[in-house]
Amino acid sequence: MSDCAAHLARLRETAPLVQHITNHVAMNLAANVLLALGASPAMVHAKEEVEEFAALTDALCINIGTLSAPWVESMQLAAKTARHVGTPWVFDPVAVGATAFRRETAARLLELKPTAIRGNASEIIALAAQGSAGRGVDSTDSVEAAEQAAIALANRTGGVVAVTGPVDFVTDGKRQAKVANGHALMPRVTALGCAQSGVVAAFLADTEDNFEATLAALVSYAIAGEIAAQRAQGPGSFAVAFLDTLYRLDGQQIDTYLRLEMSDEI
Amino acid sequence: MSDCAAHLARLRETAPLVQHITNHVAMNLAANVLLALGASPAMVHAKEEVEEFAALTDALCINIGTLSAPWVESMQLAAKTARHVGTPWVFDPVAVGATAFRRETAARLLELKPTAIRGNASEIIALAAQGSAGRGVDSTDSVEAAEQAAIALANRTGGVVAVTGPVDFVTDGKRQAKVANGHALMPRVTALGCAQSGVVAAFLADTEDNFEATLAALVSYAIAGEIAAQRAQGPGSFAVAFLDTLYRLDGQQIDTYLRLEMSDEI
């Protein structure tokens, strides 16, 4: 059994509680993805309860896809609590390059040192302040073009950074890996990237190696996408098959499908 | 035709308008479940319009899954209006044990005497103030352990209380029943419980017996789940099949599948 399969087995055994402050488009899918995988999602974002909940959750996922001023406050409170009690938290900088409000919110969240960051290439480039032209939520840059930005971000935050796309790239500033699995239908299902950030949080809930755990999350997700596409006729049936596949995903499938390019040194 | 089938036939004939103030994860599914079944859902939660709408709806469902201060105010306004004009309303105390904000909100809503309460075992125990340890939204207690809490709650509110799980339990403090239908995939689809609370509201819209109507809602839902699972390969295809099955559910299926344990006296 590969390391990735072992991480997945541990996730199912511990069924971590994963608090989300995520966008309105992603909430339902993110919860279904985590339930299918074997984790326990909870969407909690009111400032009146966000700290109390963040102190008891096993992992936290913050996503700026659909911002509002009250939620920005809650995101900061939750991330501070997570950092204070030592709970891993994942930051998903959706469309961070599009508006000043997003850039400022992201900058303040970055100061709270996310355990991992997951975004598409345009988002990672914009977050590392290298001036991407991304307007919307879909990437207009290649993953390769974002590699240096990802390494710089990892060094700045001390966390893991994952750039997802046709080939995923993940780094902790010292190690890096590329995951060549996945399928072209994945970006045709809204919020599949956002939901993946919650999956990274779930894998980080109980691990001693954040890089390995994030990598296992990317691998599981991309392989599930690849298998699901075999019974898909378009994005509708793909999304259904994807949840079924996550639910049934096992170590043998991971070992069979895995196409990893690993390089320990940068 | 059983009583349950008669309640379902009446729902389809009257197509009740069911106002929801429900959580962000559940909204879409709850609306689709009601449309599939034959009712007419409406999500209306702004304090500027919530009383006006609550005065014209046929039933109301309030769910505290994703709280915020403005919505807590709207929930109270809507429940007060429903009570004032005699419209049935259902309370779904999602994750009520997790934070003080939820406990306080729930306590105030309980004072407005919900016509029915539907929750999982951990939620019903926490609501009855018996100190459950539930952290997240998924139950950590058995339905059986929540029976006394349910009866106590029913006596306190004068309403019906339903505890859903592998075997559902429903009581109005005088009568009780258990529904042994359902399927293990149901808790793997997010918000399926939340959507069920809306279904209870729809069944309560036009009935002379709230206990019987709630029981019919539980039975229809659990049997639809059981039938849907026959064509499911996981939670994704289950959710799709569940909506199809609700749409086609008929009295003969209910009579064929029904596994009810009834006991009129407590």
Next chain:
Amino acid sequence: MSDCAAHLARLRETAPLVQHITNHVAMNLAANVLLALGASPAMVHAKEEVEEFAALTDALCINIGTLSAPWVESMQLAAKTARHVGTPWVFDPVAVGATAFRRETAARLLELKPTAIRGNASEIIALAAQGSAGRGVDSTDSVEAAEQAAIALANRTGGVVAVTGPVDFVTDGKRQAKVANGHALMPRVTALGCAQSGVVAAFLADTEDNFEATLAALVSYAIAGEIAAQRAQGPGSFAVAFLDTLYRLDGQQIDTYLRLEMSDEI
């Protein structure tokens, strides 16, 4: 290739960015519908960023399904910006007849001259202030009964008005057309009408004829529904098939299925 097919081909070529301020029930489906069709959706509604984003989007869709005071402010800011920079914007007056809050919000948005309005018959009648009795979000009036209201609205706003139902009606005050495609399962899937308003916005993003573009949006949608129904067993499988069908829809299917009643003069 018909005009409708040409409009669809152009949409896929340009992949327009379509900003939505839409309701909580519709957000996920609206995004998936646009992605399946080939456009790029973005849900952005905070007043802190709504003008900045509206200045860079290719089209805007505003939907009052789940209102709140902060969003009403954002809707006005976004529509004003769209009008100022000349970006097409679509107004979807969900349940406008139900409450004073909706009527007042809609009246103010109408003053900002939407490029197109799309609603069901009850909504269009209520919006034209002809006193519909619609309580909820589902239509209680026939499309035919809304034709005069649609023409009056089109003349008042100078824009296109579409009434969708069993047979869709569209007019710009001078021209009119009826689309006889579609399927009875479509109103059984929540927010399918709301998502259609986003599709109209996507078709309007790059066109010289707003009437023709709106008509092409209605035609594509209704034909996709008709084809999808062939593999549906109920509203669950219909929704899945509908996304697959939008993804694969081609000009030949449009030409084969099209049932248009066109009349250039009113």
